[in-house]
Amino acid sequence: MSGSKNNHSKTLRHIHVSELKPGMYVVDAGITWASRPYLYMKEGLITTEEQARRIADEGYLESYIDLTRSTRKFEVTPFKETFNLEETEKPFLFKPRVPLAEEVSAAAEVHDDTVGYVRNFMSDIRTGKLDMAPAFDFMGKIMASMERNVNAMLSLCRLRRVDSYTYMHCVNVSVFSSMFSRYLGMGENKALCLGLSGLFHDLGKALVPAQILNAPRKLNPEERALMNSHPTLGYEQIKDIPGITPEVPLGMLHHHEKYNGSGYPSGLSGDSVSKTGYIIALADVYDALTSKRVYKDGMTPHQALGIMYEEMRGRDLHPELLNKFIKMLGVYPIGSVVEMSDGSWGVVSGCNVDAPIKPVVTLVRDAQGHAVPETDVDLSAADVQLSIKRCVPAETTNINPAQVLRLPPGAPEHNC
């Protein structure tokens, strides 16, 4: 049936499934499922309203119909990708409801437990097992913590244990994805789904042979192809699980697609990449750049966002979504070590979503480098003249942001 579109291209119409009506003849347009996972292409005549409704209920979004094989004339609206950045609900701005010091223990506990869960499922999937039920519970707890005080979870995401990077990374991607979804105005359930998609985004890597996954060399073309199949391998594992909404596998499938079409597995571009995929990609790139790995030091969040903006905006990443992502995290994200305009030093301890260059800073050193009593200064306050001069890697100073932020004892070393 792959020739249908070519042979009848003048009579084919690409429509949203909500337009399907009795009398329309659906055709298989010869498009692969991987490039359009929600294309309904079971060929045949739609005979009842119920049949048309069922197709939409099953989660399909689009379909091709052949006008000449339909039983009567139809006026149809061409399919348009709904890529609505402005969600109907109001953005959630994460105003802290409890002090940071009060939230860090609960946040650390759920963060650690979720890392443990990721470790288990990445191992279990190799034997064909996948218990997704705990993931809903962990995501619910992560989101509840973020709503109490988002800075606790964000500061934990900035800590790294080098030996568990892969697992920690999955949790961090889920944190950034669900937070960003809420910030974009999605409701709690949808944001939770985006968090799940982030948590499982690299599930397929567990199915790539270890000697390829961990190869300390350039991969040959066959090995690269296998490595690049990890979004598809992960998608295949999740897509048919009952109770999982389409956003979860779709984000996994699209997290390495790029805005300019140079990504994989399908080379989709622009609005053909799902919004979910773009959200997971932003979280994935940001966390990877700021992570301390065995072979490299992580960048400061400030440097990472700069690179994403200057080098990846509109190339790899969706430009408008990237702008919003930066706005959400602030130009100086939580935990950044900063030098102030008067030469004093501090640690960013709170973000002002409406004033990204004016966060809350806890001052810890004077201009001569002497310790001073820790004082919180909200740079967005009208009577404050102080501003940030620059952001530096923490290891080039004698300031320990984890200590300043009062993270729980035993928290791993800070990476910036």
Ligand SMILES: [Fe+2]
């Ligand atoms: Fe990946």
